[in-house]
Amino acid sequence: MSSVSATLDRRAILRMIAAGAAASVAGCKAPNAKIYPYVNQPENALPGSIVRYATAVPFAGYGRGVTGLVTDGRPIKLEGLAGHPASLGATDLFTETALLDLYDPQRLQTVTGPPGVADWQSAAGAIHARPPQSNRLALLTGRVTSPTMLAMIEALRARYPGFRYVAWEPINDDNALAGAEQATGKRMLARPRFEAADVVVAIGADPLGPGPDQVALARAWATRRRAGPPPRLYVAEPSLTNTGTMADRRTPATSADLARLCHRLATLLGGEGITGRLTPPLDDFATHAARDLLVARGRAMILVGPRQPPAMHAFAAWANARLAAPIDWAAPIGGDAPMGQGLTQLSAALHAGEIDTLVVLDSNPVYAAPAELDFAGAIKRTPMTIAASMLPTETSQAADWILPLSHPLEEWNDWRAPDGTATIAQPLVDRFYDTRAASDVLALLADPAADADSHRRVRQTWATLDGKAWSAAVASAVVPDSAGTPRSMPAAGLALPTVAPVRGLELELRPSPTLWDGRRASNAWAQECPDPITKEVWGSSARLNGADMAALGLKDGDIVDLHAGGRSIRLPVRITAGQAKGVVTVLTGYGRSRSGAVADGVGANAWALAKAGDIAITATGERRPTISTEKQFVLDGDLAKIFPILAPGEAMPKPKPEPSLLPNPPAKGAAAPQWAMVIDTDVCIGCNACVVACQAENNVPVIGPDEMAMGRDMHWLRVDRYDVEEKDASGFQPVPCMQCEKAPCEPVCPVEASVHNSEGLNLQVYNRCIGTRTCQANCPYKVRRFNFFDYSERSVWGDADDASITAQRNPDVTVRGRGVMEKCTYCIQRISAAEHDADANHTPVGEVVTACQAACPTQAITFGSIADEDSIVSAKKADPRHYGLLEDLGTKPRTTYLARTINGEDEA
């Protein structure tokens, strides 16, 4: 192992040995490097046991600390890393789904060049065959925050003066930076401090929704929400988002409405806006929001979403300065160049034939670049295009050379979090295939003989850390005190957005909460994860307001053509709750092509309509209802026993004890722990991290679009969304198994496959189950899932050999066969592990954290024993907001909820 330098200490070597051993266990190939077998097995290293390592994975260029759960060398689960500011011990959906990419059979496995399958030497040879001319070489990457990569790019600049480098993300901060510049002259990003905000007015912003900083923002928001006095969240937005669902007061608004709202707020906050007419609801919204903002000066803020025009950001900067809002300002990491402009210039240069060699590093402009740039044509025009990516993309398919990138968990990496904190990420497993790290590809550009040693490069970047500090940084995945220092904002002048006249329908493009800009489209977990709002899976739709649908004569599921700017895409339409009239919302990330069996042909590529503004809709006469796990139903019965809404400080009515002839010993003080869960619906933001965390932890199969369309979803945990119209409230309710003390599923199973244990768990004995499905028929909560086919053996990965997928499976959880009922177990494997530890060490059973609980960014899920009166879960059960789902059925659920509160208008 030539790369093991003097800077690598004993612990790091051991870690690499573990990673190497992992690869051999996974049976991929014998590692090339020399391996040090155990002479004496390290203490506590038990085969089959789960070992936790700190590392990180990137999302949209930012690093996010994770804890990798590794068993016998295989990473089987990613959890949060408490010490990392973008994780705080929790995950989001993108972190959860990142793991599946490692084992994805669609991954690029070899270098491919014009002659076909090739190797890295020939790729390097091809790049350097004609020594790249400085000014005819271009590099396109996504957002780069990695200090190592930034340094290497600087080195490339030095090596090739005049070399063009563009960093571009389809979903970027261009507008926010431009707005800040307009208001203050400085290109900076606002970082709200939710933990200190009493009043938040979100204008087209979705801070609790998907994004690089979702976990940190959601945690801060939840922390503030739990503390008194009750905060208030105002949201005005074109279509319903996670943030809008959690709002205390929400109004749907078109982009013109949002601009008018800014003007009105500016006037009310003491500036000068155009005094246009607002619709009565919007007027009321503005009046109340402005009143609350002014009352809570110093603890109030206005947030504007990244897609809103720069002038709106400028207004927010002015307003927040005026409100002394708890907002930090920071320069964007990795440069503040406008990304869209950079890409446009690059595309123009390519079309003009100014570039000989284009290197696209982990970016997919052919798919996501604005259609008018014709990036595919630009690549065709370019003599040599080299695309490096982990999975096949439209761009890699168009390139001359395809370089396979390693999964982040296979390499040494470093990144920065959105707050600037640097993280050093160690590999958890050796490379599965002949792949290299992104930094290795950069090295190859400078030097054809560059090696594939990501460790050395990262170590070099952090050469200032001595051996001990380096080890500590690797072990914790965080470089201490590396966060950027927030800057104060110079005084801002008032700028206001122009109010565009209302024409026909306008288009809103939103990042998919599951696929983002399309980068997770190949990920089967992501595709099968329901959209938080529409519960759609495996596809996208055009979301419309019911009135617009009626006006257009459309019904749910009608397929339409959306025309804009001379281009059109074909999608089914659907009525969506909370949609502003006049706005059509389409999610980006779908409609991938030539990108593997999972992504191809699912939905339509909304990037084709980017920057379009107004659109026209024509019906095609075809129908294809969207695949959705939840139909929209209007419930005339009372929702109060399912999703009660309280005012702050209000308590749930005490349930009457149900008379019973049967003995029901209280759980408190029982000899065995009595497991129970409490879910706080007041802070559940519906992010779905728990859904996929559960899927990863419990070997829940992916069943594909056809089976999802049949209504056979297998997720053990679903997140229901409710709109309670009479209270003008909405919210999310995650529903795992209720683990009823008087479980209706148990007495009806003819073979006693559904039984109870002494710890209050409702167990499903897979190998006893014969599949009568009576348990699910009789389950009031419908939380059981049935293997209608042998799902664990079926593949959604097309022709690809999906054997690698099985390596992700948790060895502590049975893989269920056909014809067997399954359901949430409260992660019984984790309970068992804790109990084994307790037995071995003669200690009481320690803390057990379920997979969903570990994932939750807002810590809405509490788990523990109610036999222990001092446990957190016991305290939650005593909360005044506590209630059981459908409690009056007498099922005595162990999973219970804390009611959603709405800090509505005071009566006074």
Added chain:
Amino acid sequence: MTAAHVRDTDRRWTLPSVNALGDVTETVLAPLMDRRAGKKYWLAVAVSLVITVIGFAAMGFSFVYGPGLWGNNTAVVWGFPIANYVWWIGIGNAGTLISSLLLLTRQKWRASINRFAEAMTLFAVSMAGIFPILHLGRQIYFYWMAPYPNTMGVWPQWRSALVWDFWAIVCYLLFSILFFYVGLLPDVAALRDRPGKRGWRLFYGFLAMGWQGTPRQWQLQDRLHHALAVLAVPLVCSVHSIVGFDFAASMMPGWIESLFPPYFVVGALFSGFAMVVLIALTLRWAMGLEGIIVPRHFDAIARIIVASAIVMGASYAMEWFSAFWSGDPDELRVVGFEFTGPYWPLYYAMLACNVAIPQLFWVPKLRTNAWALTGISLAVLVGMWLERILIIMETLSTGYEPSFWRLYSATFVDFAILAGTLAAFVLLFLIFARLLPVCSMYETRELLAEERR
């Protein structure tokens, strides 16, 4: 209030064309022993065989690939198989009731229809018995529902209605075979004693088990037959009650109703008699049994059908009433869903078939008109099948959790399996009609003797 044209003779249950006691035997046996089966017979065999093969192939695929071939989903976990099961077992009901209840109440007119009604029971229960096994996720372990000594030391869950159901079907099937066979003994002996091919005589001789027609044997046979009939009445009620418990012993809205057991018994009787009408009409026409299956028989059955239809109507009304009376929002929602949900056309069709259409039997002429009898009986059979599937769909599509309301639609395999069991039922009947006397000869002779007196 018997129809005028039925009353034109002193003989109520036989026609003058059948006069001597021997005529009965000749009428029943003639198609069996002496005539060759016609083209129509073989055509019927061919068609039903093809459909049977398709249906059983669909079952085979379901065994191999799993219940995913059906329309069931995670909310509506039950579908066609359970509906088919309940429907078939209901059809079996009439045969047992005709044989036992009418035997006990000394309704001699049952003599000419009880044999094929019992055969119908046997075949219907056989078809029904397929489904509880087929519908499982892991069919090979169906025997885990039986208590047998095993290394796991696990017994069935006695609180589960499915275990009661398992015993109900097993008992019912065994009983039906026994009852059918005891009634058959004198007749197979008669077949044995007629001239014919040696192989057939050996076959009937084996089945006759040494029946010689001695007074002692007649006495024992009669006693056993009556004793079994006494057992049958509670059994037939318990079977259908337990089928009702499959749903009622739950906590789902629309199922948890104390009305279900009696309502299922009446529903079974209802569909069973409709099937008896169809079979009687077919056999009478195909085998020249006009002399012993007379319009008056149909008149009597039609009266039972119209009475049952009224009880069915009352049961539906009771369901609605109890929902409104209890004021339970979940029950009310199910009732609302029945009338206004996506399945409303099926629900109205069911009400029409089960309640409205049978009222046509108030018209005396229609009670003996073959076309009216056929049409109304078919309507009842369709209506009862719709009722079975709707009981499943309505409740499972709308449980307590609105987030998990899902609709059900069947697949080709579902329909193929249903068609396959229908065809197999017909096929079994075709074989039965060529193999065994379709009417009980000795009992019909008894009836004729009484009528001529």
